[in-house]
Amino acid sequence: MKRTSFSRWPCSIARTMDLLGDWWTPLVLREAFYGIRRFDQFQQELGIARNTLTDRLRRLVDEGLLEKRPYQTEPLRYDYLLTEKGKDFFGVLAAMSRWGDRWLAGDEGAPVVFHHDACGHDAHAEVVCAACSKPLRAEETSMRMGPGYPERLKSRPDVQRRFADSTS
Amino acid sequence: MKRTSFSRWPCSIARTMDLLGDWWTPLVLREAFYGIRRFDQFQQELGIARNTLTDRLRRLVDEGLLEKRPYQTEPLRYDYLLTEKGKDFFGVLAAMSRWGDRWLAGDEGAPVVFHHDACGHDAHAEVVCAACSKPLRAEETSMRMGPGYPERLKSRPDVQRRFADSTS
Numbered sequence: 001m002k003r004t005s006f007s008r009w010p011c012s013i014a015r016t017m018d019l020l021g022d023w024w025t026p027l028v029l030r031e032a033f034y035g036i037r038r039f040d041q042f043q044q045e046l047g048i049a050r051n052t053l054t055d056r057l058r059r060l061v062d063e064g065l066l067e068k069r070p071y072q073t074e075p076l077r078y079d080y081l082l083t084e085k086g087k088d089f090f091g092v093l094a095a096m097s098r099w100g101d102r103w104l105a106g107d108e109g110a111p112v113v114f115h116h117d118a119c120g121h122d123a124h125a126e127v128v129c130a131a132c133s134k135p136l137r138a139e140e141t142s143m144r145m146g147p148g149y150p151e152r153l154k155s156r157p158d159v160q161r162r163f164a165d166s167t168s
Numbered sequence: 169m170k171r172t173s174f175s176r177w178p179c180s181i182a183r184t185m186d187l188l189g190d191w192w193t194p195l196v197l198r199e200a201f202y203g204i205r206r207f208d209q210f211q212q213e214l215g216i217a218r219n220t221l222t223d224r225l226r227r228l229v230d231e232g233l234l235e236k237r238p239y240q241t242e243p244l245r246y247d248y249l250l251t252e253k254g255k256d257f258f259g260v261l262a263a264m265s266r267w268g269d270r271w272l273a274g275d276e277g278a279p280v281v282f283h284h285d286a287c288g289h290d291a292h293a294e295v296v297c298a299a300c301s302k303p304l305r306a307e308e309t310s311m312r313m314g315p316g317y318p319e320r321l322k323s324r325p326d327v328q329r330r331f332a333d334s335t336s
Contacts, residue, residue, distance in 0.1 A: 004215070006191065010279035012268025013198050013261050019272065023174065023185040030181050033306055035333035045330070047172070064271075082306070085271050090306035091295030093181050095263040100180025101314075103232075103253050104187065109315035111178035118308035119300035126298040127259030132287035133294075133301060138201055138250070138258035140286035146269075147277035162213070165203035 010149050016092075019063055021056075024048060026096070028056050029082075029089055032066065037079040065089060094125035142166045178317050184260075187231055189224075192216060194264070196224050197250075197257055200234065205247040233257060262293035310334045 006018035020026060024046070031045050043053055057080055060066040065086035068078040094114065101110040101124060113122045129136045143166040145154060153159050174182035188194060192214070199213050211221055225248055228234040233254035236246040262282065269278040269292060281290045297304045311334040313322060321327050 006195070011198070012265040012272060012279060014195060015272045016264045016268040017191040017194055020191070022190065023188070026185055027174070027182060030179070033334070034311065034330055087306045088270065089267055090309070091304060092260070092263045092267050094304050094309075095260045095295050096184045097180040099257055099260050100184040102256065104180060104183045105316050111180060111314050111316040111318075113312045113314040114304070115310045115312050116297040116299060116302075116304065116308060117310055118302060118305075119297060121297070121299035122312070123297045123299035125295050125304050126301075127263055127293050128296055128301075129282075129284040129287060129289070129291045130294040131284060131289035131291035133296075134284075134286060136259060136262050136282070136284065136293050137286075138255045140284060141258070141262070142283045142285055143202065144281045144283050144290070146279050146281040148273050148279040150279075162202055166201070 010153065019059075021059060024052060024056050025060065026093060028053070028060060029065065029086065030093055032080065032082050032086065033090060033093065037081060038071075038077070039080075042080075060086070091125065095127050098124040098126070178321065187227075189227060192220060192224050193228065194261060196221070196228060197233065197254065198261055200248065200250050200254065201258060201261065205249060206239075206245070207248075210248075228254070259293065263295050266292040266294070 006014035009015065009018075027046055028042060031042050034045075036042055036045055039053065039057070042048070042057070043050060046053070048056075057066065061068055061080070064083055066080045067083050069081055071077055071079050097112070097114070105111065114124060115121070116123050127136050128134060143163060145163055174186035177183065177186075195214055196210060199210050202213075204210055204213055207221065207225070210216070210225070211218060214221070216224075225234065229236055229248070232251055234248045235251050237249055239245055239247050265280070265282070273279065282292060283289070284291050295304050296302060311331060313331055
């Protein structure tokens with residue numbers, strides 16, 4: 001599928017979206033968090049076309065979120081297992097799930113509940129500031145150029161305006 | 169664009185992805201968090217085709233994440249402003265940004281830093297359990313059927329196995 005590439009944009013949201021590529025990829029990852037490991041299981045659970053699934057799994061392996069490990073040799077078949085990078089994506093899905101529970105679920109309530117085995121409670125994800133642990137709200141957060149912001153863009157008036165405007 | 173609809177799936181991640189629709193939508197929202205309000209500004213900042221932008225803005229308005237407010241009458245022109253539902257999506261983008269900073273930024277570091285005006289620190293987003301405030305990790309979290317899980321699916325063996333397998 002031809003599309004604009006966001007992978008070199010100086011923005012981690014754009015880069016992440018570029019990696020995801022489309023709506024199927026987060027759902028393939030979701031399945032991995034449900035314990036799904038094998039091609040046929042992914043295919044069955046998602047009702048996804050086999051060629052699309054092949055493509056998305058390859059991308060997730062290439063990008064290092066899943067790793068292939070053979071579970072049988074004749075014929076050769078693989079498990080797809082979450083790497084550290086893949087496991088760390090759980091927070092993004094959890095935040096997305098919470099937002100959907102809150103705004104898209106309607107009266108019947110959340111379709112799925114997260115149980116936090118570590119503390120023993122059913123609980124949703126909350127996105128907080130790593131420094132003060134308070135919820136991170138848009139109105140109280142501004143964006144600034146980071147160490148990885150491209151040197152050649154830093155002094156451009158439109159870029160400076162962009163970051164100035166982000167101040168709440 | 170013809171595609172599988174996830175909007176009725178019993179999963180808030182699928183529903184959210186369905187609403188986003190593609191890679192442009194989160195970036196349009198990102199621009200709104202940078203203070204962008206007007207069609208031409210969105211277009212300029214993102215380098216997005218005008219018809220694509222029209223479509224994504226319409227969807228975000230229809231879904232209640234943005235609202236249109238006229239800022240001039242002849243010709244009629246609108247500001248696109250974040251609603252509560254739209255503002256609440258900030259956490260998802262912040263979690264995504266953190267993941268990208270960690271795994272996609274490379275040696276040069278984060279391109280953009282979040283400054284939490286509320287506490288005065290530069291800090292990244294952290295996704296925690298709302299009950300115990302500890303980081304919500306995949307290995308310590310399991311998924312359970314929630315109140316909104318469809319009655320007719322609850323007793324299906326494959327569904328029961330799915331939730332049993334999600335237990336870490």
